[in-house]
Amino acid sequence: MKTSVFFKISIFLAVLLLAELNSYGQIHRIGGGLTFSSGAEFNYGETGNPGIVVKTWLALNKASTFHIVPSVTAYNRYKLETGMYVLTNLMFQGDLDFQYTILTEGTVKAIAFGGGNATYLDSNFEAIVLTGNETVTDESDFALGANLGAGLELRMAPKWDFNISGKYLFSRYSQFIISVQGVYYFKSRRTAYRR
DSSP: OHHHHHHHHHHHHHHHHHHHOOTTOOEEEEEEEEEEEOOOOBTTBOOOSOEEEEEEEEEOSTTSOEEEEEEEEEEOOEEEEOSSEEEEEEEEEEEEEEEEEEEEETTEEEEEEEEEEEEEEEEEEEESSOOSOOOOOOEEEEEEEEEEEEEEEEEEETTEEEEEEEEEEESTTOEEEEEEEEEEESSSOOGGGOO
16 A cells, blocks of 8 residues: 555655764654645545644754754545545645754744655545446555745743744645644753743
């Protein structure tokens, strides 16, 4: 199944990335939340909202201003029922972004990021009434792309942040994406982020 191939590739790339990090590279926080996409057209249907995103940050410098940020997003299914057929579309995305802190002011950080994206779409067509003239069938597709974006990281508590970001995905399935996450720090914050 193509979905399992996508996840195997994602795991392989994550392990490869971890092996290549320098001495500053360490995972010190993890985030999860919701993602809202302008959507993409696929197999005579669309893609669903919202998505559930999980991401982590790997610091690349002592000041903790430069990070590699891998993330995975699974979107809610899109379902179209016409009485003649049922079409169900699923979308999964994996991102590997480079994030830089542009500005820190008190408990607020402004960030910019860019990187690569992999999008996997899966469409399941189920005919309720067979006419013999069906033009829609099961379909799946995998597309690589790039994204650029910016956001805010807001400190809420000693070990918690609230992040909001927006990005544009350049791909065969281009879309605008807004994301909100709660972020948990495993240890105390890096020195550069304290008051």
